[in-house]
Amino acid sequence: MGCIVNLNSAATASLRLPTPTEGDKKERGFCCFPRRRHHRRHHQFRPPSAPTATNSRSHSLTVTNEALNVMISGAPASGKGTQCHLIADKYGLVHIAAGDLLRAEIATGSENGKRAKQYMEKGQLVPDEIAVMMVKDRLLKPDSKERGWLLDGYPRSLSQATALKGFGFEPHTFLLLEVSEDLLVERVVGRRLDPVTGKIYHLKYSPPETEEIAARLTQRFDDTEEKARIYP
Numbered sequence: 001m002g003c004i005v006n007l008n009s010a011a012t013a014s015l016r017l018p019t020p021t022e023g024d025k026k027e028r029g030f031c032c033f034p035r036r037r038h039h040r041r042h043h044q045f046r047p048p049s050a051p052t053a054t055n056s057r058s059h060s061l062t063v064t065n066e067a068l069n070v071m072i073s074g075a076p077a078s079g080k081g082t083q084c085h086l087i088a089d090k091y092g093l094v095h096i097a098a099g100d101l102l103r104a105e106i107a108t109g110s111e112n113g114k115r116a117k118q119y120m121e122k123g124q125l126v127p128d129e130i131a132v133m134m135v136k137d138r139l140l141k142p143d144s145k146e147r148g149w150l151l152d153g154y155p156r157s158l159s160q161a162t163a164l165k166g167f168g169f170e171p172h173t174f175l176l177l178e179v180s181e182d183l184l185v186e187r188v189v190g191r192r193l194d195p196v197t198g199k200i201y202h203l204k205y206s207p208p209e210t211e212e213i214a215a216r217l218t219q220r221f222d223d224t225e226e227k228a229r230i231y232p
């Protein structure tokens, strides 16, 4: 079970989970993963902030007797960070972002990290032998198994999905955030990071609260219009 979430509002949108139609599945590469059969716990997966939904059919997922596992995907600046925060918080899931794992590996100075950096600097996908193993190892950690996980930015290719499935990892649901290309470009180009607090701002939609914060904001080297337009 999975769904496409339309987040085409200029500011941060609330998460709406429309029920996909057969047309959605055919036209937009809808991903469908089976639910597991053996159960330990019971979850009702509902949007963190559904009341503002413009789509009258909201989506919910019941997962019984086991930790909830969710995959989320979307282009850069599609709002993944915001939605991940809401979902992980609401369901107590471990938020695992492939990009964060790779940046942490780079910070260790390892050979894998050095190799990954070369690809990331060019905005290219890091080779599977690095990305897959890194994600797999993180999913195997006890907190992921016990609390459930929200996997963000993975898979980004069929081979990554197939590899993870081969290791026995399948989500209960897959969320795809859908945002128009023009809006993505606007969000990416205006996105700024406060290196002190880690908070993300947008020069137009979420400007810094003070002059002091504004003065220290930085821009990610890969937050470019080109990246937003070429995202697969």
Ligand SMILES: Nc1ncnc2c1ncn2[C@@H]1O[C@H](COP(=O)(O)OP(=O)(O)O)[C@@H](O)[C@H]1O
Pocket (backbone or CB within 6 Å): 075, 076, 077, 098, 099, 100, 102, 119, 120, 121, 123, 124, 125, 126, 127, 131, 153, 154, 155, 156, 160
């Ligand atoms: N699943 C993945 N497979 C391969 N490379 C990845 C994956 N996820 C992230 N990366 C690499 O890390 C970079 C940063 O990813 P991320 O933090 O998700 O930011 P963005 O959403 O802006 O791409 C990507 O441009 C890519 O080089």
